[in-house]
Amino acid sequence: MSETLAKIITYLFHPLLVPVYMAFVIIYGHPQFFTDTSQIHNEVRLMYFTAIMLVFPLVSILLMWRLEILSSLEPADNKEKFIPLIAVGTFWLWAYYMFKEDGLYLTSSYFALGNMILGCIIALFIMFPLNFTSNTSWHMVGAGGFISMLLNILRTSQYNLTIILLLVIIATGLVASAQLSLKQYNKNGLMAGFLIGFFGQFLAFQIWDKF
Numbered sequence: 594m595s596e597t598l599a600k601i602i603t604y605l606f607h608p609l610l611v612p613v614y615m616a617f618v619i620i621y622g623h624p625q626f627f628t629d630t631s632q633i634h635n636e637v638r639l640m641y642f643t644a645i646m647l648v649f650p651l652v653s654i655l656l657m658w659r660l661e662i663l664s665s666l667e668p669a670d671n672k673e674k675f676i677p678l679i680a681v682g683t684f685w686l687w688a689y690y691m692f693k694e695d696g697l698y699l700t701s702s703y704f705a706l707g708n709m710i711l712g713c714i715i716a717l718f719i720m721f722p723l724n725f726t727s728n729t730s731w732h733m734v735g736a737g738g739f740i741s742m743l744l745n746i747l748r749t750s751q752y753n754l755t756i757i758l759l760l761v762i763i764a765t766g767l768v769a770s771a772q773l774s775l776k777q778y779n780k781n782g783l784m785a786g787f788l789i790g791f792f793g794q795f796l797a798f799q800i801w802d803k804f
Contacts, residue, residue: 599771603732606768609647609681611735612713615742616642618757619705622750645688646710653680674724678717685714705746708797712738716793723785730778730786736765737790745798 620635654677657663662676693707716734723729743758769783778786 594770594774596775599774602767602771603775606732606735606764608731608735609650611739612646612709613639613643615709615739616646616706618743618754619709619746622746622752622754622757623705625751626749642688642692642706645684645691649684650677650681653677653684675721678721678724682714682717685710685717689714705742705749705798708745708801709742709794711801712742712794712797714793715796716790719789719793723789727785728778728782729789730769730772730783732768732772733765733778733783733786734790734793736761736768737787737792738794739790740765741791741794742798745794 616639620639654663657677657680689707689710692710693704716738720729720731720734739761740758743754743761747754747758765787772778772783773780
């Protein structure tokens with residue numbers, strides 16, 4: 594795989610972008626759970642979600658770079674990533690408080706959107722200590738979480754999401770190949786990231802939801 598193609602793939606499946614893709618599937622794959630609002634409201638809901646989960650974290654990281662708290666927008670030193678991770682975790686906790694079932698934003702009676710955010714938070718906090726001790730792929734955390742989330746909502750979607758699942762599995766393989774081509778992580782780092790993302794969503798949907 595060429596370096597240019599590998600970089601494009603990693604940008605398209607950046608771990609901050611993946612939750613937005615996941616939210617899109619949840620909202621538009623379950624119209625029966627969002628009957629209290631119109632299509633326009635669903636677009637507004639997704640816009641709010643994107644702002645909190647993606648735009649605000651990106652702006653905070655950009656400000657850290659401009660203030661020279663970070664040496665670059667993509668710091669190579671894992672220890673330098675600690676402060677941006679705190680910022681991302683703070684915004685994601687805010688999103689969970691807003692979008693969870695019966696949360697402040699009252700998204701719908703459907704639990705999956707809040708559970709998905711919780712799964713992302715669980716994976717993020719598992720990665721906090723590993724960020725200092727191992728070289729684990731954040732991209733594969735997102736990929737593993739996406740696959741796990743899809744497996745958990747297949748039975749509740751009004752549509753057949755099997756094709757989406759297959760596409761995400763293919764995309765996961767492409768991301769892994771891209772990161773190996775760029776020599777960013779080894780196979781152990783890729784597998785560890787995948788399992789952390791997968792476990793985060795599994796815990797949110799299958800265990801946390803039981804309480």
